[in-house]
Amino acid sequence: MSAQHIHILYxxxxxxxxxxxxxxxxxxxxxxxxxxxxxxxxxxxxEDIQIIISDxxxxxxxxxxxxxxxxxxxxxxxxMLLTGYADINAVxxxxxxxxxxxxxxxxxxxxxxRQNIDKAYEVYALRKENKELTAKLLDVNEKLEFLLRQKxxx
Numbered sequence: 001m002s003a004q005h006i007h008i009l010y011x012x013x014x015x016x017x018x019x020x021x022x023x024x025x026x027x028x029x030x031x032x033x034x035x036x037x038x039x040x041x042x043x044x045x046x047e048d049i050q051i052i053i054s055d056x057x058x059x060x061x062x063x064x065x066x067x068x069x070x071x072x073x074x075x076x077x078x079x080m081l082l083t084g085y086a087d088i089n090a091v092x093x094x095x096x097x098x099x100x101x102x103x104x105x106x107x108x109x110x111x112x113x114r115q116n117i118d119k120a121y122e123v124y125a126l127r128k129e130n131k132e133l134t135a136k137l138l139d140v141n142e143k144l145e146f147l148l149r150q151k152x153x154x
Contacts, residue, residue: 078120084107
């Protein structure tokens, strides 16, 4: 898949950060932005998002709380956290509660973030392929068991 087909959702209450992110990455990826958790959930409901990047500190909800709240409904996207604050407890919570793949400090380094987005997409694609292969394997196993039962009954 080309990088352009990688759909990223970036959530941040600071519009200038959203604009900077979009300016840096819109030529490489399909970028969606949201200024709130509600707006982000609307985008998740209508778009196929592979990577979600969220700011940690927002007025109504933290990035970790947002990730935790969407895990049940949207488990597939790879989650990444951006924050201007070096809070080790936030990092630990992010990993444990929000199942965050990577944590970055603001201001981000474009090259580092791009490399990690690409790596995150590789993880996403491998997980998706694994899920599909597992489903195929289960299907084949069911068919084999059915055939085996047919032979045993006949």
